[in-house]
Amino acid sequence: MDNTAGKRPTVKDVARLAGVSQGTVSNALSGMRGVDPETRQRIDQAIATLGYVPNLAARRMRTGLTNTIAVMTSMPAAVSAGSSRLGFLMEIAASAAIHALDYNSALVLVPPVADPAVALRHVAMDGAIVIEPQRDDAFLSLLKHRGVPVVVIGEPPASHPSGGDLPWVDLHYTRTAELLLSHLLEQGARRIALILGTSSRASQSTTEVIYQAWMLLRGIPPCVIRVPETEGEEGAYQATRYLLTNNPDVDAIFVPVDAFATGAMRALRDEGRTVPDDVRVVTRYDGLRAREERPALTAIDLHLDQVAALATRLLMDLIAGKEIQQVTEGPLPSLVARGSSQD
Amino acid sequence: MDNTAGKRPTVKDVARLAGVSQGTVSNALSGMRGVDPETRQRIDQAIATLGYVPNLAARRMRTGLTNTIAVMTSMPAAVSAGSSRLGFLMEIAASAAIHALDYNSALVLVPPVADPAVALRHVAMDGAIVIEPQRDDAFLSLLKHRGVPVVVIGEPPASHPSGGDLPWVDLHYTRTAELLLSHLLEQGARRIALILGTSSRASQSTTEVIYQAWMLLRGIPPCVIRVPETEGEEGAYQATRYLLTNNPDVDAIFVPVDAFATGAMRALRDEGRTVPDDVRVVTRYDGLRAREERPALTAIDLHLDQVAALATRLLMDLIAGKEIQQVTEGPLPSLVARGSSQD
Numbered sequence: 001m002d003n004t005a006g007k008r009p010t011v012k013d014v015a016r017l018a019g020v021s022q023g024t025v026s027n028a029l030s031g032m033r034g035v036d037p038e039t040r041q042r043i044d045q046a047i048a049t050l051g052y053v054p055n056l057a058a059r060r061m062r063t064g065l066t067n068t069i070a071v072m073t074s075m076p077a078a079v080s081a082g083s084s085r086l087g088f089l090m091e092i093a094a095s096a097a098i099h100a101l102d103y104n105s106a107l108v109l110v111p112p113v114a115d116p117a118v119a120l121r122h123v124a125m126d127g128a129i130v131i132e133p134q135r136d137d138a139f140l141s142l143l144k145h146r147g148v149p150v151v152v153i154g155e156p157p158a159s160h161p162s163g164g165d166l167p168w169v170d171l172h173y174t175r176t177a178e179l180l181l182s183h184l185l186e187q188g189a190r191r192i193a194l195i196l197g198t199s200s201r202a203s204q205s206t207t208e209v210i211y212q213a214w215m216l217l218r219g220i221p222p223c224v225i226r227v228p229e230t231e232g233e234e235g236a237y238q239a240t241r242y243l244l245t246n247n248p249d250v251d252a253i254f255v256p257v258d259a260f261a262t263g264a265m266r267a268l269r270d271e272g273r274t275v276p277d278d279v280r281v282v283t284r285y286d287g288l289r290a291r292e293e294r295p296a297l298t299a300i301d302l303h304l305d306q307v308a309a310l311a312t313r314l315l316m317d318l319i320a321g322k323e324i325q326q327v328t329e330g331p332l333p334s335l336v337a338r339g340s341s342q343d
Numbered sequence: 344m345d346n347t348a349g350k351r352p353t354v355k356d357v358a359r360l361a362g363v364s365q366g367t368v369s370n371a372l373s374g375m376r377g378v379d380p381e382t383r384q385r386i387d388q389a390i391a392t393l394g395y396v397p398n399l400a401a402r403r404m405r406t407g408l409t410n411t412i413a414v415m416t417s418m419p420a421a422v423s424a425g426s427s428r429l430g431f432l433m434e435i436a437a438s439a440a441i442h443a444l445d446y447n448s449a450l451v452l453v454p455p456v457a458d459p460a461v462a463l464r465h466v467a468m469d470g471a472i473v474i475e476p477q478r479d480d481a482f483l484s485l486l487k488h489r490g491v492p493v494v495v496i497g498e499p500p501a502s503h504p505s506g507g508d509l510p511w512v513d514l515h516y517t518r519t520a521e522l523l524l525s526h527l528l529e530q531g532a533r534r535i536a537l538i539l540g541t542s543s544r545a546s547q548s549t550t551e552v553i554y555q556a557w558m559l560l561r562g563i564p565p566c567v568i569r570v571p572e573t574e575g576e577e578g579a580y581q582a583t584r585y586l587l588t589n590n591p592d593v594d595a596i597f598v599p600v601d602a603f604a605t606g607a608m609r610a611l612r613d614e615g616r617t618v619p620d621d622v623r624v625v626t627r628y629d630g631l632r633a634r635e636e637r638p639a640l641t642a643i644d645l646h647l648d649q650v651a652a653l654a655t656r657l658l659m660d661l662i663a664g665k666e667i668q669q670v671t672e673g674p675l676p677s678l679v680a681r682g683s684s685q686d
Binding site (some may be wrong): 021029044047048051053066067068070089090093094097098103105106107108109110111113117118119122123124145146262288293296 | 387390391395409411413432433436437440441443447448449451452453454460465486489631636
């Protein structure tokens with residue numbers, strides 16, 4: 001384990017050098033009970049001086065805690081990750097990793113693979129952040145089965161069998177849809193099509209409800225196309241070409257899934273339509289795809305770093321056995337207007 | 344733990360249902376020994392049917408393995424993460440998480456915080472991927488102290504006390520510098536300045552050596568400015584303004600650190616210099632910052648997803664006790680020429 005001579009330092013040694021009780025050292029190490037900053041610093045110093053390494057496996061056997069939380073999404077890699085593997089999931093993971101540290105916890109990144117059971121088989125965790133689950137989300141079912149505390153980011157689908165009472169952070173789906181639709185209407189769009197995924201996520205169903213209501217109110221014939229998320233960019237490309245052929249007077253496309261927006265933009269180019277002059281395009285997640293597109297895509301700043309900080313804090317409270325409210329307001333989303341929708 | 348009645352299913356139950364030995368189930372679960380896909384599928388099915396949950400803490404006590412690898416960098420958050428928290432570290436983490444799964448391992452994301460000892464205190468791991476360490480890198484020292492197997496991404500600094508014999512994946516620093524310098528010269532640049540960080544990373548020292556040699560060979564007076572990485576974008580902004588005041592005939596700036604490049608671009612705008620007409624700018628990492636800049640920055644595709652896959656495989660071999668060579672060739676970097684350096 002170590003190439004220094006002599007026996008391995010113990011909690012007892014750390015406590016003696018720091019001039020505190022062993023219980024205080026345990027509290028500082030576990031993060032479960034508060035230790036004042038000055039004492040904590042003395043303990044840290046003693047740990048550094050002695051080269052103390054906690055026996056994590058033994059402690060985990062004893063406490064039942066792993067000091068690990070996990071973050072995951074069942075959104076297929078085709079839309080959650082994409083070519084550069086950066087995006088929604090990673091933005092939340094990065095922020096959650098930093099905030100988990102305040103609670104002495106490490107963050108495990110569960111990659112978006114096809115089989116959640118395989119992805120979770122070897123992940124020990126005290127709790128999990130699940131991003132935008134769908135109805136019958138396999139991750140939620142597995143976590144429930146294991147008895148793992150969960151905080152959801154985004155509203156869970158209404159009838160989720162294992163999710164009816166899960167705490168969640170509100171991403172404000174209604175407001176998001178309204179921001180984008182009102183922006184398109186202000187810019188003069190009159191024939192707005194909506195391209196959605198086929199999964200049963202609340203972000204999708206809420207967006208469709210708002211869209212249908214707004215179109216109805218303005219006497220605009222609604223046009224909704226659904227593309228399976230697993231089809232990714234190419235599926236949206238095909239759907240957009242089909243849309244333009246059958247509805248040639250479309251002057252705006254609302255594409256919440258950013259990977260779909262990339263496909264829609266390519267279809268518009270191939271069909272010889274100019275963005276934004278002929279057709280305006282807006283998406284939801286303001287990630288790499290939205291910013292890299294030419295013209296860059298109008299999108300929504302969801303303030304995901306704040307959302308992740310909030311979800312992490314809620315999860316830690318839940319793990320510590322505290323009462324938390326079922327719905328927590330996330331930061332309000334804001335419009336980032338760009339060249340894809342305004343002249 | 345579980346709300347189903349009866350006693351918790353065991354490995355024995357899984358083995359019986361799958362029609363294999365308990366040892367085969369153990370091998371499938373640990374990932375340490377090969378199990379053929381057909382058998383593996385039968386075992387997975389039995390696990391799903393029974394709702395078997397491995398007792399990870401107990402297994403970890405027994406085997407000493409955590410089935411977790413960690414990824415980390417000592418590069419300060421000011422340059423490794425930045426405002427949107429996406430970048431080099433996260434691109435590698437995302438790819439490593441996916442590939443770790445092939446070895447039944449989870450990936451822990453160690454966030455770039457000021458104190459590596461704090462960051463690692465609660466991370467149990469079988470091995471670690473350390474990204475571009477500096478001399479006396481605190482992460483490397485801590486990992487050595489714990490006896491954790493390590494694979495480094497990028498050449499470690501020559502004289503690292505705990506890193507002389509660490510295996511590493513070559514990121515081709517020489518070729519990267521040459522690609523960018525030859526591109527600038529081809530584009531007509533004759534007064535090329537170099538803005539580097541102050542940390543003792545091999546990427547920095549190699550870049551400076553190549554730059555000095557190339558300038559000497561062409562009779563161009565070299566101009567190198569060093570900015571502490573912790574100063575981030577603002578530090579590079581100040582340095583660039585200073586550079587332009589004192590060397591008004593500079594017609595190109597080579598800024599390997601992308602956060603610095605963002606600062607340099609802002610300084611150029613504030614000084615009224617047009618990019619690329621007055622001054623050409625190139626950076627190294629082809630991330631969000633490079634692509635978002637206007638004009639977008641010429642950069643290098645380091646093929647980080649392949650690099651991360653390679654590092655993960657090497658680390659798993661190392662953990663399994665296999666011999667691995669000290670230096671492994673990473674994919675060759677390629678130039679991504681953009682508006683910041685060409686007309």
